[in-house]
Amino acid sequence: xxxxxxxxxxxxxxxxxxxxxxxxxxxKVTGLVGExxxxxxxxxxxxxxxxxxxxxxxxxxxxxxxxxxxxxEREMCALRGNRVGMIFQEPMTALNPLKTIGDQVAExxxxxxxxxxxxxxxxxxxxxxxxxxxxxxxxxxxxxHELSGGQRQRVCIAMAVALNPELxxxxxxxxxxxxxxQAQILDLLQGLVAExxxxxxxxxxxxxxxxxxxxxxxxMQAGRIVEQGPxxxxxxxxxxxxxxxxxxxxxxxxxxxxxAEDTALLCVDRAVRDYATARIGLFGKPGRFxxxxxxSFTLHRGESLGLVGExxCGKSTLxxxxxGLDPLQGGAIRLGGQEIxxxxxxxxxxxxxxxxxxxxxxxxxxxxxxxxxxxxxxxHLSDGRPADMRDRVARALDDVGIEPGAMDRYIHExSGGQRQRxxxARALITNPELIVLDEAVSALDVRxxAQILDLLxxxxxAHGLAYLFISHDLSVVRSVTDRVMVMKSGEIVEEGPTxxxxxxPSHDYTKALIAATPTIPADWQGEQHA
Amino acid sequence: xxxxxxxxxxxxxxxxxxxxxLLSFAWTPHDVTALNIADKLKPxxxxxxxxxDHFGRDILSMLMVGARTSIAVALVAVGIGVGxxxxxxxxxxxNRGSLLDEVVMRGNDLIFAFPSLVIAILITAVFGxxxxxAILAIGIFNVPVFARVTRGSALSLWTLDYVLAARVAGKGxxxxxxxxxxxxxxxxxxxxxxxxxxxxxxAEAALSYVGLGAQPPTxxxxxxxxxxxxxxxxxxxxxxxxxxAIVAMVLGLNLMGDGLRDLLDPRVRRARG
Numbered sequence: 002x003x004x005x006x007x008x009x010x011x012x013x014x015x016x017x018x019x020x021x022x023x024x025x026x027x028x029k030v031t032g033l034v035g036e037x038x039x040x041x042x043x044x045x046x047x048x049x050x051x052x053x054x055x056x057x058x059x060x061x062x063x064x065x066x067x068x069x070x071x072x073x074e075r076e077m078c079a080l081r082g083n084r085v086g087m088i089f090q091e092p093m094t095a096l097n098p099l100k101t102i103g104d105q106v107a108e109x110x111x112x113x114x115x116x117x118x119x120x121x122x123x124x125x126x127x128x129x130x131x132x133x134x135x136x137x138x139x140x141x142x143x144x145x146h147e148l149s150g151g152q153r154q155r156v157c158i159a160m161a162v163a164l165n166p167e168l169x170x171x172x173x174x175x176x177x178x179x180x181x182x183q184a185q186i187l188d189l190l191q192g193l194v195a196e197x198x199x200x201x202x203x204x205x206x207x208x209x210x211x212x213x214x215x216x217x218x219x220x221m222q223a224g225r226i227v228e229q230g231p232x233x234x235x236x237x238x239x240x241x242x243x244x245x246x247x248x249x250x251x252x253x254x255x256x257x258x259x260x261a262e263d264t265a266l267l268c269v270d271r272a273v274r275d276y277a278t279a280r281i282g283l284f285g286k287p288g289r290f291x292x293x294x295x296x297s298f299t300l301h302r303g304e305s306l307g308l309v310g311e312x313x314c315g316k317s318t319l320x321x322x323x324x325g326l327d328p329l330q331g332g333a334i335r336l337g338g339q340e341i342x343x344x345x346x347x348x349x350x351x352x353x354x355x356x357x358x359x360x361x362x363x364x365x366x367x368x369x370x371x372x373x374x375x376x377x378x379x380x381h382l383s384d385g386r387p388a389d390m391r392d393r394v395a396r397a398l399d400d401v402g403i404e405p406g407a408m409d410r411y412i413h414e415x416s417g418g419q420r421q422r423x424x425x426a427r428a429l430i431t432n433p434e435l436i437v438l439d440e441a442v443s444a445l446d447v448r449x450x451a452q453i454l455d456l457l458x459x460x461x462x463a464h465g466l467a468y469l470f471i472s473h474d475l476s477v478v479r480s481v482t483d484r485v486m487v488m489k490s491g492e493i494v495e496e497g498p499t500x501x502x503x504x505x506p507s508h509d510y511t512k513a514l515i516a517a518t519p520t521i522p523a524d525w526q527g528e529q530h531a
Numbered sequence: 532x533x534x535x536x537x538x539x540x541x542x543x544x545x546x547x548x549x550x551x552x553l554l555s556f557a558w559t560p561h562d563v564t565a566l567n568i569a570d571k572l573k574p575x576x577x578x579x580x581x582x583x584d585h586f587g588r589d590i591l592s593m594l595m596v597g598a599r600t601s602i603a604v605a606l607v608a609v610g611i612g613v614g615x616x617x618x619x620x621x622x623x624x625x626n627r628g629s630l631l632d633e634v635v636m637r638g639n640d641l642i643f644a645f646p647s648l649v650i651a652i653l654i655t656a657v658f659g660x661x662x663x664x665a666i667l668a669i670g671i672f673n674v675p676v677f678a679r680v681t682r683g684s685a686l687s688l689w690t691l692d693y694v695l696a697a698r699v700a701g702k703g704x705x706x707x708x709x710x711x712x713x714x715x716x717x718x719x720x721x722x723x724x725x726x727x728x729x730x731x732x733x734a735e736a737a738l739s740y741v742g743l744g745a746q747p748p749t750x751x752x753x754x755x756x757x758x759x760x761x762x763x764x765x766x767x768x769x770x771x772x773x774x775x776a777i778v779a780m781v782l783g784l785n786l787m788g789d790g791l792r793d794l795l796d797p798r799v800r801r802a803r804g
Contacts, residue, residue, distance in 0.1 A: 324699050352701040365692040369714045379700040427696065 612673025
């Protein structure tokens with residue numbers, strides 16, 4: 002039994018958590034939901050006694066009879082991994098790349114129990130088999146780089162549960178994974194909780210994941226738990242306005258009018274893109290990997306076209322080819338009749354007609370430029386800077402809901418959502434006909450995402466824009482596109498009007514994707530609208 | 532030592548020598564070229580704060596002018612390294628994997644393969660010893676250092692989204708290198724510059740010590756050491772004072788370089804907070 006009692010944490014004087022009380026029942030899944038910065042992760046770190054430097058905590062975190070906050074560091078070391086295990090969001094960096102998976106799982110065992118290496122390796126073998134990595138297919142001497150993201154997350158889980166901890170904390174365990182992998186990992190976690198009788202604290206921003214997994218849910222906002230209760234009751238009543246807002250945002254449907262015209266804007270004709278792979282041996286020939294294999298499609302003026310697929314399916318490669326950043330090895334891409342060929346000398350008149358918004362609102366801007374210069378960068382494409390450049394930047398910023406006074410500020414002064422608005426302003430400034438949205442809302446919190454989706458819908462209507470909307474998030478694609486394409490292993494396996502594809506998918510892969518997407522049961526939402 | 536303190540101590544030490552060097556243009560306690568055998572090997576006194584050498588020249592004045600020589604040689608040598616190395620590194624990174632990249636980087640490897648001080652001695656031996664030749668010899672070996680640092684850090688920047696966005700905006704590689712890459716690696720270059728500066732001072736001292744740097748009567752720390760060698764038992768101060776100057780200046784620059792790196796590198800800053 003783990004019980005947080007009036008837990009408050011301040012870091013350098015700023016209050017991060019205030020009076021958090023939460024019971025985590027044994028053998029149950031407790032969900033902790035909230036947006037970024039709400040204090041979810043700090044709650045978990047406080048339970049592990051891993052608060053960052055400069056923080057002071059008050060209140061209690063009871064693990065059975067002992068207060069974790071009162072324990073000295075030496076006792077905490079014995080507790081971590083032994084009685085409390087934790088898995089993190091990013092399986093790519095959570096494993097030591099120089100150690101085999103067997104060694105990494107065995108290490109936890111050897112630290113906490115005086116087992117011999119041989120015994121530890123035997124337990125590691127059993128644990129890895131339990132998480133779906135049987136030793137006959139995944140020998141213990143494999144290294145992390147030989148495994149996929151989902152398999153690495155399984156190794157992390159094996160490490161965390163190696164000693165049968167009473168509490169497993171999973172901090173956004175599936176956020177970095179594809180939907181089908183996410184479904185498998187969530188299944189695994191649920192199975193472990195049922196079999197081993199441990200408690201699971203599932204921290205996530207995704208209401209749908211929580212609704213399918215948790216027995217008990219707590220909603221966090223700005224360091225406070227605003228509402229908690231049994232999952233179904235909480236979803237049905239939604240007593241707190243913040244919960245209702247979160248819920249409404251996660252299933253937000255921007256009001257948009259299909260406005261696709263019949264004229265083709267972007268034609269991709271049997272596009273082929275190969276990569277050279279690493280040489281095998283010193284004198285081996287480099288291999289070729291075909292990332293995009295004969296893809297053809299047409300995007301019409303004013304249309305929203307979705308492109309969905311899991312990581313590694315070739316959607317980013319295709320995007321780069323469309324933007325003229327990488328050359329094709331076969332086929333052709335035409336924008337309004339003009340052919341796009343890669344290289345620094347792509348005609349400015351084509352470049353001006355398409356712009357792009359990237360996923361990461363933090364990496365998309367030169368940190369040393371002011372907003373005015375950032376937004377005006379695409380003016381490089383017109384002949385000379387227009388005399389009314391400052392006005393036009395102001396208008397573009399106004400268009401995306403950023404007050405024009407922001408022009409003289411630096412990008413670090415803006416939040417993730419504001420940065421994404423500025424990125425859209427930068428894309429709008431040349432009056433393009435096509436905007437490529439490469440996972441443009443994936444890194445945003447649900448409420449911000451809903452606002453950006455509304456903004457995109459409004460801009461499309463006002464400027465007659467066509468969108469190529471690339472995403473791994475099916476529910477978002479469903480809410481904002483007219484037509485959708487599903488991509489797998491470099492090929493488009495299904496294409497059609499969005500509603501048709503989602504309602505009646507014909508390809509097995511599409512069916513698998515849709516089945517794996519977590520959803521909130523439809524009848525739980527009844528009272529919310531009342 | 533706290534990183535802040537490190538920076539200030541380093542900057543303070545370096546500033547003392549820089550000010551002394553600047554002051555020597557306008558004023559020194561005594562004329563460093565005037566020989567005054569009557570006053571030779573005087574101990575420290577009010578007239579000669581640090582004493583005199585075997586020709587009766589004032590040590591303090593010589594140290595001040597020597598600082599000027601050292602700083603000038605090291606500064607120009609770093610300038611040569613930055614001026615050639617940074618553009619080469621930027622070009623190599625912008626055209627990664629191209630023939631140009633190969634030529635630049637293999638050229639760097641070639642220069643690295645030669646022992647720098649021996650080549651510097653060779654250059655001054657062939658073209659005659661002078662401060663100018665010492666500058667050239669030291670400067671050439673700074674070029675690959677800056678080219679490597681520039682290319683390495685530029686390559687990681689080329690994968691960032693804002694560089695992609697600039698490419699989508701139709702900017703060429705050269706323009707992106709100047710507008711986006713260079714401003715974001717300036718921190719690293721400043722730190723590397725400080726380190727190369729201190730190495731340049733050491734190299735100048737070494738060349739002057741073997742008589743291949745600044746020529747008499749221009750005072751130089753390295754040559755003061757060499758001349759004091761024969762009197763090390765009778766007048767140890769003559770060797771200790773220029774030695775101390777070299778150590779203090781190099782130490783100051785290195786402390787400043789470390790402090791600057793901590794101050795300018797956001798990752799280090801965050802880890803501390």
